[in-house]
Amino acid sequence: MIINRKNYIYLFLQINSNPHLVNFMSQLSEYLEKLEEWDRKAFLNIYKSDFSKRAKKFAIIISFLGSLYFWGLIWLIWFIYGYITKNYYLLVLFTSGFEQSIIMHSLIRYKIIRRNRPYIKLKKDGVKKHDDFLKIPYLMRESEKQSFPSGHVAFFLLFGTIFTFHFQSWILLTIFIILDIVIAISRLILGVHFPIDVIFGFIFGILYSLLYLGVTYIYWIKFYYWIGPIFSEIFHFWL
Helix, strand or coil: CCCCHHHHHHHHHHHHCCHHHHHHHHHHHHHHHHHHHHHHHHHHHHHCCHHHHHCHHHHHHHHHCCCHHHHHHHHHHHHHHHHHHCCCHHHHHHHHHHHHHHHHHHHHHHHHHCCECHHHHCHHHCCCCCCCCCCECCCECCCCCECCCCHHHHHHHHHHHHHHHHHCCHHHHHHHHHHHHHHHHHHHHCCCCCHHHHHHHHHHHHHHHHHHHHHHHHHHHHHHHHHHHHHHHHHHHHC
């Protein structure tokens, strides 16, 4: 149902005519304000710490592991591997998992929440951007501005669960989780995410993984193995 102006007015009147609902909304607003204040203070404590200053270069390196540029290289490697061996299963798992999750992630981050990054919100507090790989042309044009939830954290965990699912290795998942925690800390050090951003990055990474591997992946596999031969004939025709 499309909510028009009359619907908004009606909803506003309904809320204000219900004292219990008004009280709940007031308490929720106070809680969110306290959470926002904690988030800001926690971020500034980490960002301005001596540890943060010493670990800046390391944070830049480890943070790159969560970027789409890095995973684009991984995708290219698996594409070449699939082309040579004719085994495209992991490539299809990887590609379809990303496609499904990036749609949901983009809607949440750029259309619903739209929370600015720390170096934008806290510019007066001396917060600066220390990551040169934020901008993702064409795919996510506003990636330099919005920060919730952390894509680095969410997708690193998603890809980790996909690899774990494929190779059936809990050791691999443990390694990905440990690295993801380090990446999450690096995002705070680099001034591009708040603590709440990376915490929900983990949460959404788990949700993306459960939805994909628990429900939809089999349909993606069937779709790609159906459409694959069609594109293969076109590709070989032009070669």
